[in-house]
Amino acid sequence: MSDNFGFSDAPQHAPEDRTLTYLEAITEALFVEMDRDEDVLVMGEDVGGDFGGAFNATKGLAAKFGDRRVINTPIAELSFTGMANGMALMGLRPVVEMQFADFISSGFDSIVQFAATSHYRGIGKVPWVIRAPSDGGIRSGPFHSQNPEAWFVHTPGLKVVAPSTPADAKGLLAAAIRDDNPVIYFEAKPLYRSIKGDVPGGEHVSEIGKAAVRRSGTDVTVIAYGTQVHTALDAAERVAADGIDVAVLDLRTLKPLDTEAILEAAIKTGKVVVVHAANRMVGVGAEVASLIAEEAFESLDAPIIRIGGLDTPVPFSPPLEDAYRPSAGKIESAIRKLADY
Amino acid sequence: MNETLRLNAYRWMTLTRTFDETMVAMWKQGRGIGGTFSERGHEAVSVGAGMALGPDDVVAPMHRDLGTYLLRGMTPERIFGNLLGRQMGVSGGRDANLHGLGDLDLNIIGFISHIPQAIPTALGAAMAFRYRDEPRVAMTFVGDGGSCSGAFHESLNMAALYNAPFVLIIENNQYAYSTPLSQEMKIADIAGRLPGYGLAATTVDGNDVEAVYAATTDAVERARSGGGPSVIEARTMRMLGHAIHDGAQYVPEALLAEWESRDPVRMFRTRLIKGGVPAEDLDALDQAAATEIAAAVRVAEAAPLPDPESVGEGVFA
Structure with a gap:
């Protein structure tokens, strides 16, 4: 696979340069995992088309994988997350982008009531990932700066990851996508473009549950x-x-x-x-x-x-x-x- | 419906009614665990709509859709096992009463109490079929009460937007717990909301199993052939309380009497006999249902409860 994944707007790097920003590492994980597994698809507000999300994390995905796999949703967190539950029960692996982690509360029932309990109750596996752009310090006020991880850590049946490096941003996202459980992936907005680091090319999976x-x-x-x-x-x-x-x-x-x-x-x-x-x-x-x-x-x-x-x-x-x-x-x-x- | 389908429908309706009456009697005798929900009055909806699905279609029924669970192949024994918290129950003692009756091998998705969470879930199943170009349909149910919730409106907007192979049955049973329809919404016609979302919507007599079957069959075929989602409002009546503890004294007796005169099981039986089906044939189906339910109760009551040591198992896949 070429480093720009066959699409000119995707992050481009010389083959020997594997230094990526945290945000580029997230995008790269999405490209690699979608390329690897047709069951992986992306959905959320503004993620599709040429726009590619509020932070450009999904930029280039629609051009490469098509609108069916990169689904733009209306402002309906409760129901598009609920829709991801149904997709996941049918064996798909949706990656849902919450535009900001702050908005995850609007999807709460679908996450903590349905997804988190489904395997325990014998309903089935719910292998989705919610990407939640979180954290503040960037002067965004009460509703674009939150870190709501404790709600989900408190909920039996969910896994929660929070990468701090570009390598982990890629590796933990890949691991979350491959995990058979609902995983909430808290990505730190302040790190998106402020840090760079070595990131392994191709498939790179970090182990969930290891400090x-x-x-x-x-x-x-x-x-x-x-x-x-x-x-x-x-x-x-x-x-x-x-x-x-x-x-x-x-x-x-x-x-x-x-x-x-x-x-x-x-x-x-x-x-x-x-x-x-x-x-x-x-x-x-x-x-x-x-x-x-x-x-x-x-x-x-x-x-x-x-x-x-x-x-x-x-x-x-x-x-x-x-x-x-x-x-x-x-x-x-x-x-x-x-x-x- | 042809003759075979009609007899089949009667078979499922009488099995559903017999299950329901047996369950209510057991709970009144103190043989139950926790609460439970009667579906009395909803037999024509749950059987008529359920029968319109093909074997590969997926359904997410609710707590008054017992007929759908039964005709999809979920045995009375497993459902009684669930009601009684047994290991052999559908959820292995993890979920209560008619909640959590999910079995993906039967293409049934279990629901949760946060109504109408089943709508976006079933819509997601429909989106998976659309994504994979599979000729399958997803169907779910909601009450008049659930139709007031945000997820109802969010989901139906998306169902139309994505042209999903999705069917929603609104069971308008006049009450959301103690609240009558007139105190839930300004309008009386729930289906009337739906063209506003770009959805096909129709209203049927929810006590007429053939009418429900016909409307649902149309909707399922439209969805399967790429024609998009549909909503059917089935007008019926919840004949007992919200749950087993609820005497429902708040429902006017005249209203109940009016609907009792149109009891879906009795009404269908009368129609079949008028159409030439010998009463003895229907009696035989009633008797078979009684035998099947009695055996299911015996098995479930004798079955072991879960091992407390297993409480931590299955939180994660």
């Missing part, structure tokens, strides 16, 4: 996912000059959690900061912190610190949003507090 150590360290462990992995790595650099050696664990999958990797990372340093951009209350960080408290209490040398969004809607104005969000500075303070503990 990755992004930085080794002996003093404090920061556990994060999505955008906050990069914020945590920045914070780790800031304190390195002072001799504080920070480890960063990227969860990559939020459900099922890689409990083994979490406990190993916590036990190694005995001091843990958990960071996510979603608000703290009953967030993924609460689950990670209680897991460590239950299973590794004897190995802890300090209280676990959770950093997340505030318990407010996501505010728009820059000073307000900055006050709301985690930052390298906030993580740095937490690391220093634990290092001194």
